[in-house]
Amino acid sequence: MMKINSKPELTEDNKMVPLENYGIKCMSMGLLVDTDAAFVWRGPMVGNALGKMVRDVNWGNLDILVVDMPPGTGDAQIAISQLLRLSGALIVSTPQDVALMDARRGVKMFSKVQVPILGFVENMSFFKCPHCGEPSFIFGKEGTRKTAAELGLDFVGEIPLEIEIRKGGDEGIPIVISAPDSVVSGAYGDLAQNVINRLEELSKEQPRPEILL
Structure with missing residues (x-):
């Protein structure tokens, strides 16, 4: 990638x-x-x-150090919370109900180990038809946004199901490099800025104690 x-x-x-x-x-x-x-x-x-x-x-x-974790709430997530004093966890999910069930479990797990939740990201939010331009909500509509609201957490961004994202990943040229002025690149930029803003908010709060598990 x-x-x-x-x-x-x-x-x-x-x-x-x-x-x-x-x-x-x-x-x-x-x-x-x-x-x-x-x-x-x-x-x-x-x-x-x-x-x-x-x-x-x-x-x-x-x-900033970004650690891309596998889905779920297993050994990898517990281990990383022990190894590092994490600034926060970003929960990424598609809008479908089954995926959001795992996302909710992730929120609970990180909360138990005192890792702040930076917010929710909705991946594959919708697919825009290249012919008519109309969006299709293949995995459901606004499920991640609604879940974030229910849990009292921030919704920091949504990324569409986009052919150019897949193509860039396969070719090793991220879309923010190949097409920096595109709508999708703008979505990534907004997401990143929202995460930075959330990290700055957390840094102003009282320091969290060291976690010993």
Whole structure:
């Protein structure tokens, strides 16, 4: 998705150097194994892998670290809340009821480990017909927005089901790079700004205690 395929180099103290493209430093377990290798890991192995991503990477000075997590409320989510003093969790869901059930569980889990919820993002919000321009709400309409309101949380943005997003991901050229003035790129920009605003709000509140689990 970022047109990065090589394995990371090591520093003199055996820390991995994150690969960089489009001004973003990236690291993934996918860069450390063969392309067709299967990840068959139990809970402790997940925690060890996440620890490697945090402790054994020479991240340097960052504006913000984004950790893309798998769906659900399992070992990966618990492990990351133990490894890092997280500024917040962003809940991403499609608007359909089944997906929102998992999203609600995610909110409860992060709340239990005292991780603030930055808000909800609705992915694949709608599909706009390229011929008539009318939107089709394939996965339901405004389900994520309504769920956020019910839980008293912020709704920070929506991303449509868009062919150019898929194409950019497959080609390793994000749409915000290939078409920065497009409506979809604007949606990503608005989402990012809303998240930054929420982080700034949280930083003004009292510091959270260190979490020991």
